[in-house]
Amino acid sequence: MGSSLCVDDIAGMVQDERVHRDVYASPDVFELEMERIFGRTWLLLGHDSQIPKPGDYFTTQMGRQPVIAVRQNDGSVRVLFNRCAHRGPMLCSLLKGSVSEFICPYHGWVYGLDGKLTSVPMPAGYPPAQSPQANGLGMIPVPRLEVYRGFIFASLAATGQSLKTFLGPVISSIDDLVDRAPDGEVEIGGGIGRHVYNGNWKFMLENHLDGLHPRYVHASSVAAANEQDDARATDGAGEVAVRQMRQNGAPNDLWEKIGLWTAPNGHGFLADYHDDEKLVKLSDDPLHVEYRRRMEARYGAERTREILTIMRWNTIIFPNVSFMSQFGQLRILRPVSVDRSVVETYVFRLKGAPEEMFQLSIAFANIVNGAGSPVLTDDLEVYERMQTGLHTDGNPWIDYARGYGRDVDTGDGMRRGGSGTSEIAVRNQFAAWRDYMTAESVEDAGGTAQ
Amino acid sequence: MTEYRQDPAGINIRKIELFLIHEADLLDRRQYDEWLSLFADDCRYWIPLEENQKDGKNTISLVYDDRKLLETRVRRLGKDSMHAQAPHSRTLHVIGNLAVTDDAGTGLVTVRSNQIVTEYRLNAIRILAGQVTHRLQRSGDSFRIAYKQINLIDSEGEHRGIPIIL
Numbered sequence A: 001m002g003s004s005l006c007v008d009d010i011a012g013m014v015q016d017e018r019v020h021r022d023v024y025a026s027p028d029v030f031e032l033e034m035e036r037i038f039g040r041t042w043l044l045l046g047h048d049s050q051i052p053k054p055g056d057y058f059t060t061q062m063g064r065q066p067v068i069a070v071r072q073n074d075g076s077v078r079v080l081f082n083r084c085a086h087r088g089p090m091l092c093s094l095l096k097g098s099v100s101e102f103i104c105p106y107h108g109w110v111y112g113l114d115g116k117l118t119s120v121p122m123p124a125g126y127p128p129a130q131s132p133q134a135n136g137l138g139m140i141p142v143p144r145l146e147v148y149r150g151f152i153f154a155s156l157a158a159t160g161q162s163l164k165t166f167l168g169p170v171i172s173s174i175d176d177l178v179d180r181a182p183d184g185e186v187e188i189g190g191g192i193g194r195h196v197y198n199g200n201w202k203f204m205l206e207n208h209l210d211g212l213h214p215r216y217v218h219a220s221s222v223a224a225a226n227e228q229d230d231a232r233a234t235d236g237a238g239e240v241a242v243r244q245m246r247q248n249g250a251p252n253d254l255w256e257k258i259g260l261w262t263a264p265n266g267h268g269f270l271a272d273y274h275d276d277e278k279l280v281k282l283s284d285d286p287l288h289v290e291y292r293r294r295m296e297a298r299y300g301a302e303r304t305r306e307i308l309t310i311m312r313w314n315t316i317i318f319p320n321v322s323f324m325s326q327f328g329q330l331r332i333l334r335p336v337s338v339d340r341s342v343v344e345t346y347v348f349r350l351k352g353a354p355e356e357m358f359q360l361s362i363a364f365a366n367i368v369n370g371a372g373s374p375v376l377t378d379d380l381e382v383y384e385r386m387q388t389g390l391h392t393d394g395n396p397w398i399d400y401a402r403g404y405g406r407d408v409d410t411g412d413g414m415r416r417g418g419s420g421t422s423e424i425a426v427r428n429q430f431a432a433w434r435d436y437m438t439a440e441s442v443e444d445a446g447g448t449a450q
Numbered sequence B: 001m002t003e004y005r006q007d008p009a010g011i012n013i014r015k016i017e018l019f020l021i022h023e024a025d026l027l028d029r030r031q032y033d034e035w036l037s038l039f040a041d042d043c044r045y046w047i048p049l050e051e052n053q054k055d056g057k058n059t060i061s062l063v064y065d066d067r068k069l070l071e072t073r074v075r076r077l078g079k080d081s082m083h084a085q086a087p088h089s090r091t092l093h094v095i096g097n098l099a100v101t102d103d104a105g106t107g108l109v110t111v112r113s114n115q116i117v118t119e120y121r122l123n124a125i126r127i128l129a130g131q132v133t134h135r136l137q138r139s140g141d142s143f144r145i146a147y148k149q150i151n152l153i154d155s156e157g158e159h160r161g162i163p164i165i166l
């Protein structure tokens, strides 16, 4: 192990209904998470629509390691460590761009889009047996890469679960998102937002499947939205926002009825949250009528009805993804340290759908993900207070007992919370967390449901 | 700024500057209702994400408020339940480098300025600096704000929450 922690220490931090604060507060635990979770599981890096043409690339990090996702000349995608084989500088310093080759800024080594070293200056300077080519130097591809319906997943471990096994039943949430596009494809559009909070990365994953918090955390925006005069001028953006803020104040019994499912490996999703009728006034809205027409032209009436009634809300793919199909939202989580986390926010365009639907998704992103959102800012505040509060002595435990013992097996490795405010999702995330963190090797990790 | 340019309609830049200073001062003193009353009925308050972002409809923003949402935003600032402002921020706006154009025929004046907001909260100082575009409607002897856009120099950076108004 990379730290002083032993398996028993880690296992002891996670109990059935509570976890020890060290899971959020200990730098040693964080180091081990980088090794055993972010260093082993599948991580979502982005979507292949971000790099449509050969040479298009974007840069990101897997755990704390900089990588480049780049479109190849043959149309495939590669993910390479963002490092020159000579003395190590990052080859790409921009968040995105388009190149025909990678050229190191230090001594001019040149690499193809596939990462192979194509030239070094004055090669005669090397004894032939020690030339960079003879030594097999080049940019290194990440050990594993799989693209599912455009979603680029990679793993820093050479072996382990296949992506499909890893995703398990929550793969249906990705399908739910992509199937909503009349052309059967989605694309990222509208920029990448970024926010950061001084708190542990796991807080966000827990929060996105937390049906109890909206009325309390978001009390101020609920109250302000409820008092809003609907006659005031809006171009649609405010309309979407105010409606969503009010929704957070729904009565307790509505939250209790929300479907909250968990899956192996820490994943889970909320469903039956809003039906389309409530949220988008879909049936009579001319925009929806046109959208439905395009869907039916492609899929037929029966299949269209099926697709549009799935009604997933947030889906968590542990450890770095939160997305939402109905409004095409995606958040990718990037832990920086035990008490600092960056969140990247994306919006999907449903190809073939009316462009106004994408604009509604943009408006929705602003209200749930914008750094200035009247909703998000209160979540971030609470994450930061958690990080401070759990350092107090006296009670080292964090409690997740709500709904304990009432979860129901629904088959397919899934479980449903006894109610929509159950803390089943957190218990499930920590069951996976403990499993990953106590596995001495990749082969031992994965597959656990609580 | 020693020279006050006089535009054909008789608006001088000093008068506009004083109006912007008044607006900023209302924010620094947290007189949000009075601040909102400076805005037109179909106003826009916008903090774009990207440096040269064309609009708020097709690209995400840090803030993109129409009148309805701006009213809700302002009303929230008065709620004791607003966790992100417990305690509230103290801010100091500094405004300068004004450039004014009279949008001939529209009745609007476009003002570009540089704005530096220093925020203090929970023992930390944060700087939110950007270039601001105001579009002002003449209203009697003063103005109403039809549009305020703030291009933060770090708009694409990793931001902690910005619950205050800039």
Ligand code: FES
Residues within 6 Å of the ligand: A084, A085, A086, A087, A088, A089, A104, A105, A106, A107, A108, A109
């Ligand atoms: S460090 Fe890259 S070429 Fe020398």
Ligand SMILES: [Fe+2]
Residues within 6 Å of the ligand: A207, A213, A214, A217, A218, A375, A379
């Ligand atoms: Fe929330």
